[in-house]
Amino acid sequence: EVQLVESGGGLVQPGRSLRLSCSASGFTFGDYAMSWFRQAPGKGLEWVGFIRSKTYGGSSEYAASVKGRFTISRDDSESIAYLQMNSLKTEDTAVYYCSRGRIIVIGRDAFDIWGQGTMVTVSS
Amino acid sequence: DIQLTQSPSSLSASIGDTVTITCQASQDISNYLNWYQEKPGKAPKLLIYDAYNLETRVPSRFSGSGSGTDFTFTITSLQPEDIATYYCQHFDNPITFGQGTRLEIK
Numbered sequence: 001e002v003q004l005v006e007s008g009g010g011l012v013q014p015g016r017s018l019r020l021s022c023s024a025s026g027f028t029f030g031d032y033a034m035s036w037f038r039q040a041p042g043k044g045l046e047w048v049g050f051i052r053s054k055t056y057g058g059s060s061e062y063a064a065s066v067k068g069r070f071t072i073s074r075d076d077s078e079s080i081a082y083l084q085m086n087s088l089k090t091e092d093t094a095v096y097y098c099s100r101g102r103i104i105v106i107g108r109d110a111f112d113i114w115g116q117g118t119m120v121t122v123s124s
Numbered sequence: 125d126i127q128l129t130q131s132p133s134s135l136s137a138s139i140g141d142t143v144t145i146t147c148q149a150s151q152d153i154s155n156y157l158n159w160y161q162e163k164p165g166k167a168p169k170l171l172i173y174d175a176y177n178l179e180t181r182v183p184s185r186f187s188g189s190g191s192g193t194d195f196t197f198t199i200t201s202l203q204p205e206d207i208a209t210y211y212c213q214h215f216d217n218p219i220t221f222g223q224g225t226r227l228e229i230k
Contacts, residue, residue: 035219037168045160045168045211047219061217097167104174108215110158112179114167 002026002113004098009118012088020118022081022098030054030076033101033109036083038094039117046094050101051081066092088122095119126150128212130222136230143199145225147190147212155191156214162224163208172197204229
């Protein structure tokens with residue numbers, strides 16, 4: 001079964017760090033870009049960032065709201081994507097989802113597999 | 125950045141109705157628009173990609189159309205399990221979503 005499972009969420013104080021993990025199974029992880037999204041309580045979906053597959057350079061892109069604070073990495077040998085979140089703010093409180101990007105055409109993906117999400121609460 | 129304006133923000137319909145949601149892009153995005161369904165407490169689910177292509181194993185009562193700046197998502201013969209929030213999404217940098225449409229049963 002194709003599956004993504006996020007972990008690592010929890011309660012953290014403003015200014016501190018947290019690392020989320022996204023464990024993949026059921027597909028060749030290294031062939032896909034991986035993205036992170038979030039949804040604040042009562043709000044819509046927001047893109048956080050993505051990391052390309054090694055085939056396309058393995059580079060990352062980030063939303064302006066997290067650029068310079070969040071870093072996405074991947075371990076293809078373990079089929080895990082990470083979201084390192086530093087200098088956390090109260091407005092980063094959200095459910096965080098990882099998702100697989102299926103290439104529709106090169107340079108454009110659709111997000112066809114999603115994890116169940118992990119809650120991150122930033123509060124003092 | 126490309127902005128997506130989705131409407132209505134909420135919608136109430138009866139079982140068996142046809143429901144239509146629109147998504148307007150701030151500039152021409154060709155047919156590069158996807159639609160997702162999100163049920164409470166569950167992960168989003170891809171329904172339509174590239175404006176009108178039905179994702180594998182998605183019921184045929186879901187459909188999409190449009191190109192350029194104006195897009196439409198339709199559910200024909202609404203079923204109870206279709207109660208959810210629906211989002212349009214465009215892949216660029218940044219990746220953007222519409223504000224969402226909450227669909228309720230009348």
